Amino acid sequence: MTVTRDTLLAAIDRIAAAMERDFDRLNAADGALGDGDLGVTMTRGMRAIVAMKDDLPDDIGMALFQCAQAFTKSSGSSYGTLMATGLMSAAKTLRGQTQIEDADIPALIAGARDKMQERGKAELGGKTVLDSLDYMARATADADDKASAAADAVDRALDAFRDKPATVGRARIFGDKSIGMDDPGMLAMQSVVRAAVGR
Numbered sequence: 001m002t003v004t005r006d007t008l009l010a011a012i013d014r015i016a017a018a019m020e021r022d023f024d025r026l027n028a029a030d031g032a033l034g035d036g037d038l039g040v041t042m043t044r045g046m047r048a049i050v051a052m053k054d055d056l057p058d059d060i061g062m063a064l065f066q067c068a069q070a071f072t073k074s075s076g077s078s079y080g081t082l083m084a085t086g087l088m089s090a091a092k093t094l095r096g097q098t099q100i101e102d103a104d105i106p107a108l109i110a111g112a113r114d115k116m117q118e119r120g121k122a123e124l125g126g127k128t129v130l131d132s133l134d135y136m137a138r139a140t141a142d143a144d145d146k147a148s149a150a151a152d153a154v155d156r157a158l159d160a161f162r163d164k165p166a167t168v169g170r171a172r173i174f175g176d177k178s179i180g181m182d183d184p185g186m187l188a189m190q191s192v193v194r195a196a197v198g199r
Contacts (some may be wrong), residue, residue, distance in 0.1 A: 003100035005058050011066075011196045012053050016046035018195035023136055026191070033166065038184045041077045048074035061095030078120070082129065085119045086112035105146045110137040127178070128167030129185035132157040136193070149195035154190040158182055164172040
């Protein structure tokens with residue numbers, strides 16, 4: 001699964017469509033454990049990227065850098081900032097390259113996870129998007145089909161953490177009430193990844 005500019009543009013369209021589709025679902029999930037605006041954040045961010053995607057360069061690193069900038073400008077939310085941080089991590093690694101090789105994907109996901117963890121000052125196991133990324137990084141490491149492995153991993157992460165309490169971020173104030181509920185950020189990442197790989 002080599003990713004080029006054309007692959008990226010097609011994925012952007014699919015992710016943007018998924019965010020429009022899941023707008024109410026993400027807002028509702030976030031409303032139960034947070035501000036209730038995650039659907040707004042994700043939709044605005046992807047609309048901003050779609051608006052400028054035809055001008056993205058062939059340099060895949062620079063393209064991701066510009067996507068991160070567009071997402072950041074569209075929303076000042078903490079989740080939007082984390083998403084942009086993850087994109088920036090990949091952008092720096094890939095600067096000057098015109099494609100992403102299959103073998104690079106696990107390290108790019110792990111790098112995004114680490115930078116987002118550093119920015120958000122959170123730990124793994126707290127029932128956040130970091131756990132989704134961790135599951136993906138580990139699942140894709142030895143997988144032949146990286147796309148399927150990533151999509152399956154975000155599903156498994158949600159299943160694994162659903163019956164655990166949130167211990168990080170705004171959701172932690174709900175404590176045991178968060179047991180049995182999906183983390184909104186993990187849900188958003190599931191939608192993004194499944195759309196990105198065409199699931």
